[in-house]
Amino acid sequence: MVGFVAGFCSICSNAGDYPIAGLTPWERPAGAPVITQVDHGSAWFRRALTGISRPYPSSLRFLDDQGNWHTPFNNPGATGRYDIRGWYQPDNATAPSK
Numbered sequence: 001m002v003g004f005v006a007g008f009c010s011i012c013s014n015a016g017d018y019p020i021a022g023l024t025p026w027e028r029p030a031g032a033p034v035i036t037q038v039d040h041g042s043a044w045f046r047r048a049l050t051g052i053s054r055p056y057p058s059s060l061r062f063l064d065d066q067g068n069w070h071t072p073f074n075n076p077g078a079t080g081r082y083d084i085r086g087w088y089q090p091d092n093a094t095a096p097s098k
Contacts, residue, residue: 040066045063052085
C-alpha cells in the first residue's frame with residue numbers, strides 16, 4: 001500500500017501546470033486550442049451514411065452541423081445480427097479492418 005501511495009504521489013507531482021478538468025467547467029483554459037473551421041469532405045459523409053439508402057431521412061441533417069467531436073454515428077458498432085447498417089460486410093468499402 002505504501003508503494004501505491006508513493007507512486008500515486010509521484011504521478012501527481014509530475015502533473016505540472018496542466019489544467020485540471022472539472023474545477024471550473026464554465027471557463028475555457030487559457031491557451032486551449034480553438035476549432036475555427038469544420039470541413040467534412042465527401043469521404044466523411046460517405047462513411048457517416050454507410051448502410052443508409054437514399055433518399056436520406058431529414059433526421060440525418062444533423063450531420064451538416066456535426067463538429068469535430070466524437071460521434072458514435074459514423075463509427076461501426078455491434079457485429080453479427082446487430083450490424084443493421086452493414087459495417088462489417090466484406091463488400092463494404094468503409095468496413096473496419098479486423
